[in-house]
Amino acid sequence: MARSILPTHVGFIPDGNRRWAADHGLPKEAGYEKGIAPGLQLYEQCKKAGINEASIYCFTQDNTKRPSAQKDAFREACVAFAFEIMRRGASVLVVGDETSSQFPQSLTEFRHRQGVGMKVNLLINYGWEWDLAGLKNGGLRSSDVSRLDLIVRWGGGRRLSGFLPVQSVYADFYVRDEYWPDFKPQHFDEALAWFKTQDRTLGG
Amino acid sequence: MARSILPTHVGFIPDGNRRWAADHGLPKEAGYEKGIAPGLQLYEQCKKAGINEASIYCFTQDNTKRPSAQKDAFREACVAFAFEIMRRGASVLVVGDETSSQFPQSLTEFRHRQGVGMKVNLLINYGWEWDLAGLKNGGLRSSDVSRLDLIVRWGGGRRLSGFLPVQSVYADFYVRDEYWPDFKPQHFDEALAWFKTQDRTLGG
DSSP, X not given: OOOOSSOSXXXXXXXXXXXXXXXXXXXXXXXXXXTHHHHHHHHHHHHHHTOOEEEEEEEETTGGGXXXXXXXXXXXXXXXXXXXXXXXXXEEEEESOTTSTTSOGGGGGGGSOBOXXXXXXXXXXXXXXXXXXXXXXXXXXXXXXXXXXXXXXXXXXXXXXXXXXXXXXXXXXXXXXXXXXXXXXXXXXXXXXXXXXXXXXXXX | OOOXXXXXXXXXXXXXXXXXXXXXXXXXXXXXXXXHHHHHHHHHHHHHHTOXXXXXXXXXXTGGGSOHHHHHHHHHHHHHHHHHHHHTTOEEEEESOTTSTTSOGGGGGGGSOBOSSSEEEEEEEEOHHHHHHGGGGTSOTTTTSOOOSEEEEESSOOSOTTSOTTTTTTOEEEEOOSOGGGOOHXXXXXXXXXXXXXXXXXXX
């Protein structure tokens, strides 16, 4: 099967905020706010490159077991990011368990996609078990999220950590060792260049 | 969460048999038979290292769309490998759609685990959609396969290609560029050494 040179749908795992903060002598929770500006920069880069859809691993149900200072910080960062990209014209879908108190109420209406620009799916209070549990009732809870072509992770971890397991089945996985707040556009440029070099057989 | 130094359950994706054959001036189908001896070597290495469970990506439902010379060759290699590790005392479970004519009849009884040695799960005529479809009826079709700690892939591909998506959610992913028939024990030694260096937070 011929592959398109550009991935249609890219997943992003922006990991390493807490390690970045610790390395800079800051409390761990100070790292999340430092992830917003890089996220906006990457959003603009995706738009410019012609990426059709992006999915961002914001926080999971498991993450909400962290100390409340951290939890408050990543929730606030996610809400700020979500509203800013909406303001910039993104078509936003929030994927996560909105029935829990851990879900930011201000994002409830975005459990259905809003807007007409580049699709951005924000995984907020997401859990892979929560997602798959939908299959008992006919479909994934993330059924509005398409198959991923490429996943880019920062922070050096070489695992999916529960990120959209069904949409990830054929995705190429590109890892950067830099912590997310140290994002540079060059990272994503290199991911796209690498993606072009990968064969894609889909098992055939 | 503290991690054990040794992975309990390791997944193997032995890719690159056809490219190996082409590089050696052989027809593509000649590569599969060259994968058996490395598999036995790796099985003995796992036993010696004290690995509790191994899952091997043998062939998928999608793979059976390949030319019949290839299909015959990989089926035969899988059956030969399965019977040889049973003879050596492995506790074998075959995971795959046994209702299809693509499933080797001689392996039907191993759709339930047989034996008491090291657990080896062979994915034969497996499909991730087939697996997940079990959730509609109460559980994965691979429900006897435990969570993976480490996945090792040969042949350079940085993707899971549908390999046990649920058991893979937190697995560390280690890739070798060598084609599978060029397996050397050093590859797995290096994978285990690398695994020890990985943090494991499981989202907490």
